[in-house]
Amino acid sequence: MAGPGWGPPRLDGFILTERLGSGKYATVYKAYAKVGAGRWPCARPSYPGWCRPGRLREKDTREVVAIKCVAKKSLNKASVENLLTEIEILKGIRHPHIVQLKDFQWDSDNIYLIMEFCAGGDLSRFIRTRRILPEKVARVFMQQLASALQFLHERSISHLDLKPQNILLSSLEKPHLKLADFGFAQHMSPWDEKHVLRGSPLYMAPEMVCQRQYDARVDLWSVGVILYEALFGQPPFASRSFLELEEKIRSNRVIELPLRPLLSRDCRDLLQRLLERDPSRRISFQDFFAHPWVDLEHMPSRESLDRATTLVVQAVKKDQEGDAAAALSLYCKALDFFVPALHYETDAQRKEAIKAKVGQYVARAEELKAIVSSSNQALLRQGTSARDLLREMARDKPRLLAALEVASAAMAKEEAAGGEQDALDLYQHSLGELLLLLAAEPPGRRRELLHTEVQNLMARAEYLKEQVKMRESRWEADTLDKEGLSESVRSSCTLQ
Known part of the structure; x- marks a missing residue:
């Protein structure tokens, strides 16, 4: 084994080169597999046992890897357990x-973990060199992190040390997040309580610091801190000393989000729900995965194009049957999958073909939108007398009257140019009240009128929601170029 300052250790079958990073117990090196040898028995999921030195298979090219070297003499009982847990989790x-x-x-001196090499460095450096990340880029990265956490959550695995330094990038040209460093990871459900401090103070949940008792929800707090840092350039508890940091963590003050840069409502909502000090009020894992800003359902994947195509087939059928409203709804839902399909596609020719089809579907959706909008306006006019009677x-x-006034304001916003999002917010606020009032309303004429009004408003809100999403999808599809997400990242986050 080479000592400090003597360069990397020697490992049979590999050439270790530059040091990528180091910690208390380990140093990570970039390495190349020697020509004609490779050693990946653990890469096969069916392999039943632990890997042993000397099991080789032929390789034609030198593969680049990262090798984590852990000095045996630095390990105490706890660090040995952490290392064994990391290996046990990652090998499966x-x-x-x-x-x-x-x-x-x-060997006699070290334990070597041979890992996938990530050429883009870590997320901490990526954020630092750009100061902040645009919301659009942060959202794509958050989808990828959420996808990894969902995979772990389904297997009752908690990472317990989530921070930008432990999130690697596959490359800078086409960056994909890779969650790393499972040294503190544990098999635990959301209800298993632990008492051992783990992780880094800046990203550590308050219940872990204050009570030394916590469950899997600490990972959700850490996700919130990471997202906050990506969007605002520093974590919410940035401090000049550990004492100042500890005081901020132990404080009961609500974490306020900076007003700049401007963020979408969904993004701010997710941040506030992740950075909830009380774990019982913090967003749940399921709500996090389903949150509209994360929207894992529409994450770019190989299935995106198939799902879009299935919806388009249904839309065309409804269109041919003369059901304009149903066809429009299906075209809008298809667009929600076409955009991630464009992000996922790497072949330039196939991407151009998808974009051409999307243009055709958007054009038809716009025609249907005009038809449906005209029909909806006619229905609104027809319902005016019933609406006036309900107000009377x-x-x-007073509570019912106020909710109906909000609905009227929504209709006025809907007719104004560019007022779709404001109208949708007002419709949703009004419906929240009206549904509660409808449930408590006794049978009678007023209940019948209220039920009809709620149905009409729900249809308007759903229609507007689809229009807002279609506009966003169309804009995003139009801005995609031949290099897809990688170009979006580069154009939004040019290196300084």
């Missing part, structure tokens, strides 16, 4: 956004 995991453990071996019957119900 294959996920596109989790760094892959290819093999491991040992609501004079003794």
Whole structure:
């Protein structure tokens, strides 16, 4: 084994080169597999046992890997357990956004973890060199991180040390996140409580610091801190000393989000729900994965194009049957999958073919939108007398009258140019009240009128929601170029 300052250690079958990073117990090196030899028995999920030195198979080219060297003499009982847990977890995991453990071996001085090499460095450096990330880029990265965490959550695995330094990038040209460093990871459900401090203070959940008792939800807090840092350039508890940091973590003050840069409502909502000090009020894992800003359902994948195509076939059928509203809805839903399909596609010719089809479907959707909008306006006019009667019957119900006034304001916003999002927000606020009032309303004429009004408003809100999403999808599809996401990242995050 080489000592400090003596260069990397020697390992049979590999050429270790530059040092990529180091910690208390380990140093990570970039390495090349020697020509004619490779050692990836652990890469096969069916391999039943632990890898042993000397199991080789032929390789034609030198593969680049990262080798984590752990000095045996630096290990205490706890660090040995952490290392064994890391190996046990990683050897059974294959996920596109989790760094892959290819093999491991040992000699008299070190234990070597042979890992997938990520040429783009870590997320901390990526953020630091750009100061902040645009929301659009942060959202793509958050989808990838959420995908990895969902995979782990389904297997009751908690990472417990989530931070930008432990999130690697596959490359800078086409960056994909790779969750790494499972040294503190544990098999635990959201309800298993632990008492051992793990992780880094800046990203550590308050319940872990204050009570030394926590469960899997600490990972969600860490995700919130990472997202905050990506969007605002520093974590919410940035401090000049550990005492200042500890005071901020232990404080009961609500974390306020900076007003700049401007962020979408969904993004701010997710941040506030992740950075909830009380774990019982923090967003749940399922709600996090389903949150509209994360929107894992529409994450770019190989299935995106198939799902879009299936919806288009249904849309065309409804269109041919003369059901304009149903056809429009299906075309809008298809666009939600066509955009991630464009992100996922790497072949330039296939990407151009998809974009051409998307243009045709958008054009038809716009035609259907005009037809449906005209029909909806006619229905609204027809319902005016019933709506006026309902207002007259609501004079003794101030809460009902107020909710109906909000609905009227939504209709006015809808007719104004560019007021779709504001109208949708007002419709949703009004419906939240009206549904509660409808449930409590006794049988009678007023209940019948209220039920009809709620149905009409729900249809308007759903229609507007589809229009807002279609506009966003169309804009995003139009801005995609031949290099897809990688170009979006480069154009939004040019290196300084």
